[in-house]
Structures are given as structure tokens and as C-alpha cells.
Amino acid sequence: MSETLFDAAGDEAAKGQEPLAVRMRPRTLDEVVGQGHLLGEGSPLRRLVEDDAPMSVFLWGPPGTGKTTLATVVSRVTKRRFVELSAVNAGVKDVRAVVDEAKRRMGMNGTRTLLFVDEVHRFNKTQQDALLPAVENRWVSFIGATTENPFFSVVSPLLSRSLLLSLESLDDTDVRTLVDRALTDERGLDGRYTLTEEGADHLVRLAGGDGRRSLTYLEAAALVSGPPVARQQPSTDASGAVVPSAREAVRITADHVERAVDRHAVRYDRSGDQHYDVISAFIKSMRGSDADAALHYLARMVEAGEDPRFIARRLIVHASEDVGMADPSALQTAIAAAHAVELIGMPEARINLAQAVIHISLAPKSNAVIAAIDEAMADVRAGRAGPVPAHLRDAHYKGAADLGHGKGYRYAHDYPGGVAPQRHAPDGLTDREYYRPTQHGTERRLTEVLNKIKGVLRGGGN
CATH class of the missing domain: 1.10.3710.10 (DNA polymerase III clamp loader subunits, C-terminal domain)
Incomplete structure (x- = not known):
């Protein structure tokens, strides 16, 4: 269990000792990147914060989308005492201890407590039931973070007393904003490093919509690239104090990112020649019944961050164009793969896409359908x-x-x-x-x- 009372002295003492992703956590709701549907004017979360009202909220979304960040920002903004529990190692005794202390502080000096439970879906029914009196009587304001569907992992009484907010994966623009901010912000790399365009593209692709991962990889790539080099020797001012030397910003390249993360940068421009060349080779490999080559091009597109819905649409088209009535079930497989992309998303849906690719590649071929309609x-x-x-x-x-x-x-x-x-x-x-x-x-x-x-x-x- 961790308890934090946010103040400037505490922040300053910890500065530079924490991971980059922690140092760069937003301090206000306006600094939060992404999740505009939750943070716009008049949105439920903003109203809860601005009105400083008691709350019980579940934040549901993929890793690295800002669940812990939002809980921390809410605590800072509302000046509540912030207590964090991890459902991985906390038990009923820990929950009851937090609730008892919250009641005591509220009775003594009116201090309100915000209890944040990370990975709340890991709490069993008894542990979740222990939260019910505190939530119902508002002895604490409760925020639970989960990557699992709360309708399956959270007991109904607790869920019915809470507001459920869904977070979405960050898009490429959001991730790039986080990276650019970390490069220049004094809490981050403070201008000591720059990132090449190719390096940024590779980093954004590897992040996969996970903001925390993007900053973790950036920090690792900065370490690989080496420390900034002094442009001049230190000097002293009129009083004799040492003046630090200016340092040349270090360029972080795609090669540095590759070495730090051990993932090769796929040369693939989603709006350029590589996009059209790879998708052309992908289609022609399926048409040519070469399942292995088709899977290779599928892997290149997936690794490069190609929109899986685009891939699924091409599979549906070519199930009719290149297979058609020679094997009508190929179209059913392609449509099922497209549904899987929508229902479960990546990376799991790569398996469904691969199944459709293999089916279309190995199916008997006929272009009679497209010839007929044309x-x-x-x-x-x-x-x-x-x-x-x-x-x-x-x-x-x-x-x-x-x-x-x-x-x-x-x-x-x-x-x-x-x-x-x-x-x-x-x-x-x-x-x-x-x-x-x-x-x-x-x-x-x-x-x-x-x-x-x-x-x-x-x-x-x-």
C-alpha cells in the first residue's frame, strides 16, 4: 500500500529518480493526452473533478492509456489524500485498514481520501465486497483501474454504485505528442536529446497506442545513444561559481531505438510506396497460392502498424475476386476475420487474419465472379x-x-x-x-x- 500527499517538496525530492513515464505524468487534466471523450467540457469526469464531488469510478481500458495518470491527476486537483492499492498483493485486511483510516481522518479534520485500486479485476468477491460500505457511505472516493471487462470481473453491487468510464488506446498523434513533450520538458529529457523522424516513427509504431511504453522505450533509446557531449569547458562567473558547460543534444535514431528495444524497424510507410508495394505483393501471393509469402507480407504490415481493418477489407475483396465460387467458404472466413478485428482487436486478431490468408491462399482459384460482374x-x-x-x-x-x-x-x-x-x-x-x-x-x-x-x-x- 502506498500513500501520497502531493506537495512541491515531495515532487522535487523525487525528481530525476523515477522512470521517465512517471516523471512525465500530467499534473492537470488539461495536460492529459488522448481520452478527449472523457475530458471535454461538461464530461462526467471533468464535472466530478471541478465540482470536487465524492465519486466512485471504474477506469476500463488497455495498458498505457492513462488510468493511473487520471487517478493521480484527480487527487492532485481535488487535494484529496491519495492512497494506492494494487490488487495483485493487497487483501481484505489492507482494504479495511484504508477505509478505517479514511473514516478517522474525515471525523478528525475533514480530510477526504481517494482510494485508487490498480488491477481491481484481480480482487476476488470477498475483497470487492469489503469496498462496498466505503463506496456506499462515501467514506472514500474510489477509483478502480482495470484492463478487463468490468461486467465480467467486478461484482454487480460495486459496479452499480460506480461510474464506468472506458479509455481508448492512444492514436499515433497522441503518442507523438507524449514523446515530443518528454524530449523538451524539464521533467523529462530537457532538450538534451532529439529524435530523428525515422526514430520517432519506429518508436510510435512500437508503442502500439501505449503511452507508458512509448516513454519507457524513449528513455532506453536515450541511454543507448549516450550522454550529451559538452561543447565547451566549464567556466566560472564573476563570483567564482562554476558555470556548467553547454551540451550538444544527442540525436536518437531508429538504430538506437532498435538496439534499445531489440525490435527491427520495419521500413514501411503507410501512405507511401512501401504501403502499395507490400499490399500488392500480399494480394498477388494469395492469388498465386503461396501461403508462406502471403503470411510474410501480412507480418510486415502488422509489425509496421498497418490498420488491421484495411487488411481485413482486402481479404474480403479477394475472397470473392480470386477464389469466388471455387470455394464460397473463403468469403465467410474473411468476413469472420474482419469481425474478429472489430471484436477483439490486435494483437490477438492477427491469428484470425492469418487463418483467412491461409484459407484464401490454399483455396482453388477462380476469377469467374469478378469477370461476370464486370x-x-x-x-x-x-x-x-x-x-x-x-x-x-x-x-x-x-x-x-x-x-x-x-x-x-x-x-x-x-x-x-x-x-x-x-x-x-x-x-x-x-x-x-x-x-x-x-x-x-x-x-x-x-x-x-x-x-x-x-x-x-x-x-x-x-
């Missing part, structure tokens, strides 16, 4: 779009029968095999054949089916 559209664009045959026109409205609409229509279900001998195409297009099955996979069987159907249809007289 030929049909070409005819329409060329003006080959005759009137709908009278027997197929809508006959449900009053007066339709007088126009001959529906006359002679043959109901397919009344005929053997569910196929009626009649014409469906407009005049001038009765002999057009758009869909021409290959002899690959399922389409081998479809060729025979299609020929039988055409034989029946062409026997129709209307």
Missing part, C-alpha cells in the same frame, strides 16, 4: 439494357394486369427442380453469358449444374 456492368454502360420482359414486371398494383404485366409468368417452385422454362433477360441480351465457371474446386460441379439450368430456361417460350 462484363455485365460493361454491357449496361454500353447501353445494352433493354426493357424488362412483360411477364417479369410488377403485377401487384391496380391496372398492372391491363398493361399485361405478369401475364404468362411461370412460378419456379411449380416446376421440377425449381426451375421454370422461361426467359428472364431483356431483349437483346438473351444469349449473353456472364458467369463462366472454371474447372477448379466447387465450380467444377457448378458447371454441370449451370448447363442443366440453362437447358431448362432456354426451353421457355416467353
Whole structure:
């Protein structure tokens, strides 16, 4: 258990001894990067802070999105006594001790306590139940941080008494803002280091939306790059005091980041040539039935931080364009992978994407579907779009029968095999054949089916 009463002296004493991510924690809500949906004017969290009201809040989100930061900022802003427990090593005895002390202080001098429980989903039911009286009677203001869905990991009575706020992964712009601030802020690297553009891109990609990770990696890369070099010898001023020498800022490169994190920088520009070259090779590898090559290009895109939804969309397209009716289940697999991306996100969804890539790569190939629709559209664009045959026109409205609409229509279900001998195409297009099955996979069987159907249809007289 840790207890903190924030003051300037305490902050100054700890300065420089803590990890960069801790030193750079925001001091006010306005310094928090990301989570605009929670911190905008009039938002619940801002109102709770600005009104200094008692609160019980669950902060739910991925690692490094600011859960601990928000709890700390709330405590600073509201001047509450801040007590932090980790559900990893705290028990019921610890919870009750915090609550008893909070009640005592409130009774003695009106001091209010903010209890922050990190990894609260690790508390069992008994431990969570121990919090209920304190939350219900507002002996403490409670903030619980969790990376797990609270609806499955938190007891209903505690959840129903609390406000649930969902945090989102930081986007690339947010992470870059954190990194740039840490490079220049006196609490951070204080201008002693600069970061090359390629180094910044690699760092942002490795962070994966995790702000704490980005600063941890930046600090490690700074250590790898070495200390700033003095540009001149120290001197003394008129009183004889030593004047520190100016130092040349050290450039942190992508190579420094690679060495610090032991992750190779993937040369991949999501808006440049690499993007188009890699996705082209990815598609052509699946079309060429080379699953290993396709997986390699998938890995390059995933490692480079390509939007997984973009990858999923390409899989859906090519399940029809390159496989089509030769294996209709390929489209189902691609759509399922896209749903997995939305439901569970990365990095787990990489497995679902890989499954779809392998399925499409190894499936029998046919471009008959895309050839069919493109030929049909070409005819329409060329003006080959005759009137709908009278027997197929809508006959449900009053007066339709007088126009001959529906006359002679043959109901397919009344005929053997569910196929009626009649014409469906407009005049001038009765002999057009758009869909021409290959002899690959399922389409081998479809060729025979299609020929039988055409034989029946062409026997129709209307």
C-alpha cells in the first residue's frame, strides 16, 4: 500500500529518480493526452473533478492509456489524500485498514481520501465486497483501474454504485505528442536529446497506442545513444561559481531505438510506396497460392502498424475476386476475420487474419465472379439494357394486369427442380453469358449444374 500527499517538496525530492513515464505524468487534466471523450467540457469526469464531488469510478481500458495518470491527476486537483492499492498483493485486511483510516481522518479534520485500486479485476468477491460500505457511505472516493471487462470481473453491487468510464488506446498523434513533450520538458529529457523522424516513427509504431511504453522505450533509446557531449569547458562567473558547460543534444535514431528495444524497424510507410508495394505483393501471393509469402507480407504490415481493418477489407475483396465460387467458404472466413478485428482487436486478431490468408491462399482459384460482374456492368454502360420482359414486371398494383404485366409468368417452385422454362433477360441480351465457371474446386460441379439450368430456361417460350 502506498500513500501520497502531493506537495512541491515531495515532487522535487523525487525528481530525476523515477522512470521517465512517471516523471512525465500530467499534473492537470488539461495536460492529459488522448481520452478527449472523457475530458471535454461538461464530461462526467471533468464535472466530478471541478465540482470536487465524492465519486466512485471504474477506469476500463488497455495498458498505457492513462488510468493511473487520471487517478493521480484527480487527487492532485481535488487535494484529496491519495492512497494506492494494487490488487495483485493487497487483501481484505489492507482494504479495511484504508477505509478505517479514511473514516478517522474525515471525523478528525475533514480530510477526504481517494482510494485508487490498480488491477481491481484481480480482487476476488470477498475483497470487492469489503469496498462496498466505503463506496456506499462515501467514506472514500474510489477509483478502480482495470484492463478487463468490468461486467465480467467486478461484482454487480460495486459496479452499480460506480461510474464506468472506458479509455481508448492512444492514436499515433497522441503518442507523438507524449514523446515530443518528454524530449523538451524539464521533467523529462530537457532538450538534451532529439529524435530523428525515422526514430520517432519506429518508436510510435512500437508503442502500439501505449503511452507508458512509448516513454519507457524513449528513455532506453536515450541511454543507448549516450550522454550529451559538452561543447565547451566549464567556466566560472564573476563570483567564482562554476558555470556548467553547454551540451550538444544527442540525436536518437531508429538504430538506437532498435538496439534499445531489440525490435527491427520495419521500413514501411503507410501512405507511401512501401504501403502499395507490400499490399500488392500480399494480394498477388494469395492469388498465386503461396501461403508462406502471403503470411510474410501480412507480418510486415502488422509489425509496421498497418490498420488491421484495411487488411481485413482486402481479404474480403479477394475472397470473392480470386477464389469466388471455387470455394464460397473463403468469403465467410474473411468476413469472420474482419469481425474478429472489430471484436477483439490486435494483437490477438492477427491469428484470425492469418487463418483467412491461409484459407484464401490454399483455396482453388477462380476469377469467374469478378469477370461476370464486370462484363455485365460493361454491357449496361454500353447501353445494352433493354426493357424488362412483360411477364417479369410488377403485377401487384391496380391496372398492372391491363398493361399485361405478369401475364404468362411461370412460378419456379411449380416446376421440377425449381426451375421454370422461361426467359428472364431483356431483349437483346438473351444469349449473353456472364458467369463462366472454371474447372477448379466447387465450380467444377457448378458447371454441370449451370448447363442443366440453362437447358431448362432456354426451353421457355416467353
